Amino acid sequence: MALDAQWSAVARGYRFALILAAVLGVAAVVVSSLIGPWAAGLFVSLGLALGGWNSRRLWTDTEKLTSGTVEAGEKWRGPAVTSSAKRLGLITLLAFLIALAYRPLGWTVFLGLVVFQIVMVAMVLPPLKKVVSGAAKVAQP
Numbered sequence: 001m002a003l004d005a006q007w008s009a010v011a012r013g014y015r016f017a018l019i020l021a022a023v024l025g026v027a028a029v030v031v032s033s034l035i036g037p038w039a040a041g042l043f044v045s046l047g048l049a050l051g052g053w054n055s056r057r058l059w060t061d062t063e064k065l066t067s068g069t070v071e072a073g074e075k076w077r078g079p080a081v082t083s084s085a086k087r088l089g090l091i092t093l094l095a096f097l098i099a100l101a102y103r104p105l106g107w108t109v110f111l112g113l114v115v116f117q118i119v120m121v122a123m124v125l126p127p128l129k130k131v132v133s134g135a136a137k138v139a140q141p
Contacts, residue, residue: 007131009127009130009131010124010127010128010131013123013124013126013127013128014055014059014120014123014124016123017055017116017119017120017122017123017124018052018055020119020123021048021049021051021052021116021120022052025044025045025048025049025112028040028044028045028048029041029042029044029045032044037105039102039105040108043102043105043106043107043108043111043112044109044111044112044115045112046098046112047095047108047109047110047111047112047113047114047115047116048113048115048116049112050091050094050095050109050116051112051113051115051117053091054087054088054091055116055120057087058084058087061083061084061087091113095109095113
């Protein structure tokens with residue numbers, strides 16, 4: 001399979017993970033309003049949304065760093081580390097503020113973040129393995 005087709009499979013997995021996260025967010029609100037405090041489902045959905053925002057920023061940052069916008073000869077690792085640290089720091093700060101402000105149910109925002117990461121890994125990892133193994137085969141002489 002061509003490398004471009006493998007990358008499009010990764011993009012499809014990414015889009016499917018975002019859609020699945022939205023469906024899980026709606027389900028969390030519905031289930032929590034039926035069996036318990038509705039706010040728990042809302043905070044889970046908020047955690048899923050934060051995870052989606054994080055992944056979208058990661059995707060665009062990666063495209064920007066690999067598209068040649070970083071000057072030739074400049075190491076792109078520095079900007080990647082800085083960008084990731086800022087993004088993850090902001091998400092962590094927001095999650096902690098929500099958890100503290102809306103105690104005791106605010107902690108469920110972290111549950112949403114965890115669920116999003118599991119969904120993302122499950123949807124993107126299989127096609128990404130093919131990309132990595134295909135790239136390794138191309139790199140071998």
